[in-house]
Amino acid sequence: MKNTEKITDDLIHLQDLKYRDFQSRLIPGVDPGSFIGVRTPDLRKMARAMYGTEECRIFLSTLPHRYFDENQLHAFMLDLNTDFIDCVEKTNIFLPYVDNWATCDQFSPKIFRKHRKELLQFIRIWISSDRTFTLRFGIKMLMSHFLDDEFDPAYLRMVSEIRSGEYYVKMMIAWYFATALAKQYETAFPFIKEGILDPWTHNRTIQKSLESFRISQEKKTELKTFRR
Numbered sequence: 022m023k024n025t026e027k028i029t030d031d032l033i034h035l036q037d038l039k040y041r042d043f044q045s046r047l048i049p050g051v052d053p054g055s056f057i058g059v060r061t062p063d064l065r066k067m068a069r070a071m072y073g074t075e076e077c078r079i080f081l082s083t084l085p086h087r088y089f090d091e092n093q094l095h096a097f098m099l100d101l102n103t104d105f106i107d108c109v110e111k112t113n114i115f116l117p118y119v120d121n122w123a124t125c126d127q128f129s130p131k132i133f134r135k136h137r138k139e140l141l142q143f144i145r146i147w148i149s150s151d152r153t154f155t156l157r158f159g160i161k162m163l164m165s166h167f168l169d170d171e172f173d174p175a176y177l178r179m180v181s182e183i184r185s186g187e188y189y190v191k192m193m194i195a196w197y198f199a200t201a202l203a204k205q206y207e208t209a210f211p212f213i214k215e216g217i218l219d220p221w222t223h224n225r226t227i228q229k230s231l232e233s234f235r236i237s238q239e240k241k242t243e244l245k246t247f248r249r
Contacts, residue, residue: 122192
């Protein structure tokens with residue numbers, strides 16, 4: 022379609038070849054030829070400029086995209102959606118095409134924070150997915166929106182029960198529990214003390230906690246004793 026071709030041309034105009042080469046090495050598992058090399062601030066600026074236009078509507082309805090940068094632009098456009106139901110619907114359409122940690126982790130619609138109660142039902146669906154990055158996205162949404170005022174200890178159990186051999190899922194579980202230890206230490210600590218997580222995720226959680234500036238030295242010393 023001419024509209025999407027113009028968007029691709031605009032992205033190529035913003036290309037930074039050195040950044041492209043760096044980025045393609047940083048994100049394994051994605052075809053190096055799919056990287057244009059557009060920096061994130063430029064992609065976000067482009068998303069803001071286009072959002073709400075007919076060009077944007079057509080672009081969001083045209084999947085799959087050819088380039089990694091187009092997926093990034095797609096995610097950043099959805100981040101701007103102010104209609105919760107529409108955003109969830111478009112998120113569900115987009116998630117099967119998310120094939121890397123960078124797009125997954127940078128994708129975070131702002132409207133979700135205003136609808137946490139409704140969001141939870143969709144998180145439960147995402148974390149039961151057999152798609153690596155849909156599952157990772159669900160855990161990330163639980164980490165982003167339910168470790169503060171909306172926290173419930175049941176969510177820790179929900180994440181601990183996820184079983185996956187996928188590296189990017191296990192890393193997100195470790196990230197989730199390290200963040201839980203920073204924000205809800207007394208409730209999260211028993212999951213480490215009792216060895217509820219698999220050994221690899223357990224040890225990676227401790228390592229990420231030791232690297233955190235939000236966990237006291239006293240707690241880090243305690244955590245070290247539970248390495249497996």
